[in-house]
Amino acid sequence: xxLYLNDDxxxxxxxxxxxxxxxxxxxxxxxxxxxxxxxGFSHALWKQFAEMGFTGILIGExxxxxxxxxxxxGVVLEEIGRNLTPSPFLTxxxxxxxxxxxxxxxLRDKYFPGIIAGGTVLALAVDExxxxxxxxxxxxxxxxGNGFKLDGKKQFVVQGGSADMLIVAARTSGAAGxxxxxxxxxxxxxANGLSSNSARLVDSAMAAHxxxxxxxxxxxxxxxxxxxxxxxxxxxxxxGRSGAAAETLGVGAGAMDxxxxxxxxxxxxxxxxxxxxxLQHRISHLYSEMEIARATVxxxxxxxxxxxxxxxxMVSVAKAKSGKATALSVKEGxxxxxxxxxxxxxxxxxxxKRDRALQEFMGDVNYHTNLVAEMxxx
Numbered sequence: 001x002x003l004y005l006n007d008d009x010x011x012x013x014x015x016x017x018x019x020x021x022x023x024x025x026x027x028x029x030x031x032x033x034x035x036x037x038x039x040g041f042s043h044a045l046w047k048q049f050a051e052m053g054f055t056g057i058l059i060g061e062x063x064x065x066x067x068x069x070x071x072x073x074g075v076v077l078e079e080i081g082r083n084l085t086p087s088p089f090l091t092x093x094x095x096x097x098x099x100x101x102x103x104x105x106x107l108r109d110k111y112f113p114g115i116i117a118g119g120t121v122l123a124l125a126v127d128e129x130x131x132x133x134x135x136x137x138x139x140x141x142x143x144x145g146n147g148f149k150l151d152g153k154k155q156f157v158v159q160g161g162s163a164d165m166l167i168v169a170a171r172t173s174g175a176a177g178x179x180x181x182x183x184x185x186x187x188x189x190x191a192n193g194l195s196s197n198s199a200r201l202v203d204s205a206m207a208a209h210x211x212x213x214x215x216x217x218x219x220x221x222x223x224x225x226x227x228x229x230x231x232x233x234x235x236x237x238x239x240g241r242s243g244a245a246a247e248t249l250g251v252g253a254g255a256m257d258x259x260x261x262x263x264x265x266x267x268x269x270x271x272x273x274x275x276x277x278x279l280q281h282r283i284s285h286l287y288s289e290m291e292i293a294r295a296t297v298x299x300x301x302x303x304x305x306x307x308x309x310x311x312x313x314m315v316s317v318a319k320a321k322s323g324k325a326t327a328l329s330v331k332e333g334x335x336x337x338x339x340x341x342x343x344x345x346x347x348x349x350x351x352x353k354r355d356r357a358l359q360e361f362m363g364d365v366n367y368h369t370n371l372v373a374e375m376x377x378x
Contacts, residue, residue, distance in 0.1 A: 001302050003295045016079040024085040026347050033204040039162035040206035041086040050118025058097045069305035074246035081250025088121045088159045095240035096122035102232040103223035123163035125154040132363040141170035147218035160208030161198040163189050182229035185221045203357040238315050241362045245297045245318040248358045252326030255351040259333040293325035313375045320368040330355045
């Protein structure tokens with residue numbers, strides 16, 4: 001497939017760009033940061049996402065959604081990143097929906113209407129340490145009556161304190177490191193035995209450290225098959241990682257745009273600094289890196305939509321490349337702004353903070369570079 005958007009996708013891009021710029025620009029992030037909002041995002045804005053149809057992008061038309069794909073979800077996520085819009089779109093409408101798509105109809109019927117209406121928020125409870133290591137899941141899920149009992153902890157669960165439902169990965173057999181033996185559960189966020197300790201991330205988003213002490217769920221809470229949850233988990237992670245790559249790409253593009261605008265208007269000794277050849281070379285290099293990243297992200301999304309057997313490889317390439325390119329973008333942006341780039345008055349520092357949070361979400365550059373090497377037999 002060609003590495004550019006078709007007419008329908010471009011129309012969606014234009015609509016999403018206008019919406020984010022008008023309803024949720026960087027000033028919107030500052031508003032929620034400064035008032036220390038406990039959720040870190042606006043529930044009213046989430047309902048506006050629903051009115052635009054964004055929340056149902058990956059939900060089938062027969063279930064009330066738009067029935068679109070990862071390319072379209074990525075279009076929305078890139079504009080979220082470009083405007084630093086705080087929202088649960090990635091965890092709920094992309095990764096969460098993909099997990100539920102692999103589950104039973106009863107769970108979809110229970111949660112999809114709320115997601116489509118912008119009234120339901122999902123969170124992904126996967127990681128148990130400071131870094132993303134899904135192969136080391138050790139939370140125990142033991143048989144209890146006709147259901148399961150969950151014991152253990154989950155760390156840095158984005159929107160974990162404001163979610164209505166948690167998608168929890170736990171071990172029903174085997175030990176940490178085993179490929180099989182995982183099961184995914186849909187757990188009510190108000191379940192008995194579940195406690196939450198909120199943490200504000202560097203980009204002002206909210207996460208939670210969750211403790212499960214004998215949380216009881218029935219058999220209907222299982223997403224997919226018992227002991228075969230790695231299949232659903234991989235689908236959910238591929239969705240989340242490709243989405244995070246798209247949002248990261250938007251962060252890098254937004255940082256580059258404001259940096260270019262700044263050097264076009266900033267004078268030093270009576271000369272616009274944008275006329276300095278050294279800065280022009282650096283911006284040109286940054287532009288080329290961002291375009292390469294854009295191509296890898298779009299290719300990963302297309303391969304997921306096609307159901308390609310090599311999609312997982314390309315997703316890791318996209319997560320790594322978008323991370324490297326955006327890290328370059330925010331660093332160059334701060335440097336070209338000079339000393340004021342480190343002050344809160346200028347937006348470039350906010351882009352650097354969002355980049356740092358997204359780098360860690362579902363695996364940083366080093367993690368995915370290593371995955372790519374392993375997939376090639378190294």
